[in-house]
Amino acid sequence: MSKPALMSLHQALKRSFHSLEQNHKVWNSVLEECVPLMGSLGNLAEQLLALNGVQMASTPLARFSDLQDRLRCKLLVAVDTILDKLADKMCSLQKVRDAVGNQVTAAFQVYEQHADTLDLTTCLQRSAAAPSVADMLEWLQDAERYYRQQYLRRKALLQALKPGELSDLQNAHRRWEALATPEREDSVSDTLFRVSFFMDSP
Amino acid sequence: MLLKVLPLDTGDAGTQRCRLGPGLMASLGLRIGSPVHITISGGECLCTAWPRSDQADGFLQLDTKCTTKDLKAINFNNLSVSLEQIKAICSQKLKGVRVNVVVQCIEVKKHSSGFIHDLVKEMLRGMCVARQYIVDVSHLKTQVELILIEHIDPFCTDSGFITSKTSVNIGEIKTLNNYRCELQKSPSILLGGLEDVCASLKEILSLPLRYPETLQKLGLSYPKGVLLIGPPGVGKTMLVRNVVMEVSAALITVNGPVILGSRPGESEENLRRTFKQASEAAQEGPCVLFIDEIDSLCPRRAGSTSAPQNRVVAQLLTLMDGIGSDARFVIIGATNQPDTLDPALRRPGRFDREVIIGVPTLHQRKSILDVLSSKMSLSDDVDFVALAEMTTGYVGADLSALCREAALQAILRGSQDSQSQKIDMKHFLEALKKVQPSCLRSSIGLTDFKPISWDQIGGLEDVKLKLTQSIEWPMKFPEAFIRLGLSRPRGVLLYGPPGCAKTTLVKAAASSSHCAFLSVSGADLFSPFVGDSEKALAQLFRQARACAPSILFLDEIDSILGSRSDSRAPHSVQARMLSVLLNELDGVGFKVQERRGTQRESCHLEGSTEFQQEQQMDCQEVCNQDVMIVAATNRPGALDSALLRPGRLDQIIYVPPPDMEARLAILEICTKRMPLESDVCLKELARQTILFSGADLENLCKEAALSTLQEEGMDASSIKHRYFIKSLQSMTPSLKGQQIDHYQQLFTS
Numbered sequence: 001m002s003k004p005a006l007m008s009l010h011q012a013l014k015r016s017f018h019s020l021e022q023n024h025k026v027w028n029s030v031l032e033e034c035v036p037l038m039g040s041l042g043n044l045a046e047q048l049l050a051l052n053g054v055q056m057a058s059t060p061l062a063r064f065s066d067l068q069d070r071l072r073c074k075l076l077v078a079v080d081t082i083l084d085k086l087a088d089k090m091c092s093l094q095k096v097r098d099a100v101g102n103q104v105t106a107a108f109q110v111y112e113q114h115a116d117t118l119d120l121t122t123c124l125q126r127s128a129a130a131p132s133v134a135d136m137l138e139w140l141q142d143a144e145r146y147y148r149q150q151y152l153r154r155k156a157l158l159q160a161l162k163p164g165e166l167s168d169l170q171n172a173h174r175r176w177e178a179l180a181t182p183e184r185e186d187s188v189s190d191t192l193f194r195v196s197f198f199m200d201s202p
Numbered sequence: 203m204l205l206k207v208l209p210l211d212t213g214d215a216g217t218q219r220c221r222l223g224p225g226l227m228a229s230l231g232l233r234i235g236s237p238v239h240i241t242i243s244g245g246e247c248l249c250t251a252w253p254r255s256d257q258a259d260g261f262l263q264l265d266t267k268c269t270t271k272d273l274k275a276i277n278f279n280n281l282s283v284s285l286e287q288i289k290a291i292c293s294q295k296l297k298g299v300r301v302n303v304v305v306q307c308i309e310v311k312k313h314s315s316g317f318i319h320d321l322v323k324e325m326l327r328g329m330c331v332a333r334q335y336i337v338d339v340s341h342l343k344t345q346v347e348l349i350l351i352e353h354i355d356p357f358c359t360d361s362g363f364i365t366s367k368t369s370v371n372i373g374e375i376k377t378l379n380n381y382r383c384e385l386q387k388s389p390s391i392l393l394g395g396l397e398d399v400c401a402s403l404k405e406i407l408s409l410p411l412r413y414p415e416t417l418q419k420l421g422l423s424y425p426k427g428v429l430l431i432g433p434p435g436v437g438k439t440m441l442v443r444n445v446v447m448e449v450s451a452a453l454i455t456v457n458g459p460v461i462l463g464s465r466p467g468e469s470e471e472n473l474r475r476t477f478k479q480a481s482e483a484a485q486e487g488p489c490v491l492f493i494d495e496i497d498s499l500c501p502r503r504a505g506s507t508s509a510p511q512n513r514v515v516a517q518l519l520t521l522m523d524g525i526g527s528d529a530r531f532v533i534i535g536a537t538n539q540p541d542t543l544d545p546a547l548r549r550p551g552r553f554d555r556e557v558i559i560g561v562p563t564l565h566q567r568k569s570i571l572d573v574l575s576s577k578m579s580l581s582d583d584v585d586f587v588a589l590a591e592m593t594t595g596y597v598g599a600d601l602s603a604l605c606r607e608a609a610l611q612a613i614l615r616g617s618q619d620s621q622s623q624k625i626d627m628k629h630f631l632e633a634l635k636k637v638q639p640s641c642l643r644s645s646i647g648l649t650d651f652k653p654i655s656w657d658q659i660g661g662l663e664d665v666k667l668k669l670t671q672s673i674e675w676p677m678k679f680p681e682a683f684i685r686l687g688l689s690r691p692r693g694v695l696l697y698g699p700p701g702c703a704k705t706t707l708v709k710a711a712a713s714s715s716h717c718a719f720l721s722v723s724g725a726d727l728f729s730p731f732v733g734d735s736e737k738a739l740a741q742l743f744r745q746a747r748a749c750a751p752s753i754l755f756l757d758e759i760d761s762i763l764g765s766r767s768d769s770r771a772p773h774s775v776q777a778r779m780l781s782v783l784l785n786e787l788d789g790v791g792f793k794v795q796e797r798r799g800t801q802r803e804s805c806h807l808e809g810s811t812e813f814q815q816e817q818q819m820d821c822q823e824v825c826n827q828d829v830m831i832v833a834a835t836n837r838p839g840a841l842d843s844a845l846l847r848p849g850r851l852d853q854i855i856y857v858p859p860p861d862m863e864a865r866l867a868i869l870e871i872c873t874k875r876m877p878l879e880s881d882v883c884l885k886e887l888a889r890q891t892i893l894f895s896g897a898d899l900e901n902l903c904k905e906a907a908l909s910t911l912q913e914e915g916m917d918a919s920s921i922k923h924r925y926f927i928k929s930l931q932s933m934t935p936s937l938k939g940q941q942i943d944h945y946q947q948l949f950t951s
Contacts, residue, residue, distance in 0.1 A: 108235065111233075111234065112233075115233045119228075120224050120227055120228045120233075120234075120253070121224070121228075123234060123253075124224055124253055124257060133234075134234050134252070134253050135255065137234055137235070138252060141217075141235075142213070142217075145217065148324065148327070149342060152321065152324050152325065152342065152344065153342060153343065153344060156317075156321060156344045156345065159317045160345070187213070
């Protein structure tokens with residue numbers, strides 16, 4: 001009968017949700033760490049802009065002939081350092097994305113394996129303690145999509161940054177923050193709350 | 203069972219899910235997340251099946267992330283879907299896909315093509331796609347807007363899932379604008395009779411596109427501009443649209459009124475923006491910047507005193523010079539008043555080529571009619587050659603109005619006996635009465651008169667013959683004229699004593715030939731402003747030439763034109779009019795912009811009936827290119843001798859006062875509708891009315907009828923002979939023997 005199939009599917013789902021719970025925490029903490037980095041990126045861009053705007057020859061610092069170039073070099077190195085750090089963060093975000101993605105794929109594979117024995121009514125059965133299989137699969141897919149989209153858009157933003165366009169660089173942190181989709185993020189948290197009973201059940 | 207289509211939940215947007223009721227999913231044998239193929243609103247859509255969260259049946263929500271090109275409506279309001287439209291498909295995992303990518307702007311295409319590959323691969327992961335489907339990823343708000351699936355591997359499957367192991371190949375990257383341009387490609391508009399112009403335009407546009415290396419090797423710069431000149435309605439705008447569509451170039455149109463702004467400098471800014479837009483579009487492919495009605499945007503600077511207008515002209519000139527030779531965009535300007543354009547615009551480097559589209563010739567009219575009627579249901583008796591002959595001076599717009607009117611006639615008439623909705627020749631003839639050629643609409647010479655047949659003029663048989671020879675024969679027997687090397691006479695002068703039917707003869711000639719007929723008198727031409735009258739006359743000739751073959755009738759020509767030998771007023775208006783007329787009749791040539799259809803080569807096999815018809819039309823065209831002047835006067839002596847030499851008014855026809863037989867014929871025509879007593883002898887009357895003109899005779903009949911009414915009361919039934927005699931006694935002939943002798947000796951001595 002479908003009982004053992006359902007059991008194994010439930011086990012897979014539980015594993016996925018546990019993994020999701022951990023990864024979600026990691027994801028949020030990494031994102032929080034990114035915010036100050038983006039802020040300092042904006043600051044550096046502003047400094048570079050100011051450096052471009054100043055007429056060094058008309059200031060008392062005119063005696064230091066290559067001061068402007070040195071300053072620029074220093075600032076650019078700083079920008080590079082920050083971008084490196086951001087790349088590291090992106091790596092950890094990617095890891096989260098891949099981990100969640102693998103778990104979700106695994107859960108779907110288990111469902112596919114048992115799909116012949118599990119009829120639709122069983123999948124749609126909800127109880128007080130556990131949501132239906134269909135709902136849980138949907139939530140998992142939604143969560144995975146959330147991570148993928150977020151990663152994609154943040155990566156695209158960083159890719160589009162060019163050293164020549166300082167005003168772009170300056171506004172980058174604002175655009176970075178605009179990329180956040182709180183309602184989707186909330187829905188992931190909601191999912192975790194909804195399945196908390198299910199996860200705790202043996 | 204019908205499913206009601208509901209709008210999608212916001213959470214499901216961009217997920218490729220479609221929400222079905224569990225009952226339906228079970229009946230279709232669908233699992234959670236298995237692919238379905240939905241046919242909806244003219245297109246197809248690939249989705250993954252998911253149960254509705256409220257588990258209700260009878261509804262359908264779908265996300266249109268992956269659809270075919272022809273799916274139109276995005277919001278499915280009040281739409282229902284039957285079960286047959288939803289199909290479960292089995293999909294496997296794909297090994298590879300090849301896609302084209304549509305990106306937002308050209309910069310993305312240039313700089314980050316490597317990153318786009320990763321982006322696209324990531325976007326496609328987990329999706330179910332099929333060949334020739336479009337994946338809409340604009341909701342992700344990245345640079346990539348659409349992904350077009352070109353090929354999928356394995357080839358034999360129709361659709362499949364893309365996993366992380368699927369290899370993604372990117373074929374082409376286009377911008378959104380370019381992609382939209384290509385989508386808009388509607389079935390091409392057919393053009394009749396503009397093939398040669400069309401070909402030359404196409405050549406200009408496609409040369410730099412097809413042979414860029416050759417052009418570079420030869421050190422050629424691409425042509426930058428083409429100026430289209432032609433009267434309104436010949437299809438300049440349509441031509442450009444058609445050509446642009448055929449070479450699949452991007453089209454950017456500029457309208458004068460849109461460019462001109464109220465603030466100072468705004469117009470120039472708009473102009474610059476448009477040029478920038480064009481050069482951006484040109485980086486991707488050929489692009490045409492089309493400035494319609496360019497005369498409104500770029501009028502002569504010398505004539506106008508308005509500084510803002512001059513600045514716009516200067517800006518346009520600068521922008522046209524600023525186009526780099528590497529930019530593949532061509533400016534096409536269209537105007538119907540090339541004279542009002544700033545001369546600086548009309549030089550190579552700005553508008554390299556000027557293409558003149560004239561009023562369509564006979565051949566062109568026929569092909570226009572063929573094209574226009576290709577979608578109409580016509581009955582067999584419609585003869586387009588005859589129709590083309592009748593529609594002299596009609597431009598393309600007029601002809602399409604004619605066809606529309608004919609179709610309307612068919613509908614109106616057809617409703618009475620609704621057996622067959624076909625358009626007959628009679629509908630076209632009816633429409634011909636309503637649609638006037640537009641090149642004559644503003645003309646001063648357009649007259650409306652009651653058609654008169656030759657039979658309504660008594661006598662004057664040899665004059666009638668001469669008129670038919672010079673007006674009707676060239677139209678009817680063109681091949682005979684060509685064969686004998688005859689050309690049509692340029693002008694005919696009718697002279698003779700007043701009241702001898704000169705004007706009526708011209709009317710009859712005009713109604714018997716299918717020519718455009720323009721008639722002017724001094725009142726139309728003279729104006730209180732110096733130079734205005736001459737301009738009006740020249741304009742009249744230009745219009746007449748535009749719709750050649752045409753007849754231009756100058757009644758009482760002696761009052762319009764003076765004689766230069768007349769020493770009283772050497773620089774009078776009349777003398778100036780005369781010089782204009784002499785030039786128009788036999789000047790060096792025409793203005794360049796009056797050029798009409800070029801010489802065409804026939805490629806038909808000899809001997810076929812079609813060939814004969816073609817040849818006949820060719821002859822017709824060769825023979826009837828000119829305007830024919832018909833002048834009438836009763837003071838031929840007052841005319842300038844230069845006007846009367848052959849080549850100008852070369853047929854000089856004396857319209858004599860009616861002789862005995864002619865008078866009899868006139869009397870017969872005049873009394874045709876009068877009840878005559880049996881004793882009335884018209885022959886006797888004709889004998890007694892020597893020196894009576896036609897007008898006199900008509901008056902005589904009128905008098906006789908009146909005196910009958912006077913004598914016999916209002917219920918008189920017929921006119922007796924004695925009333926004719928009585929009125930004859932009270933009348934004197936208006937002609938004098940001496941006067942007639944003078945006319946007769948005028949050109950014989």
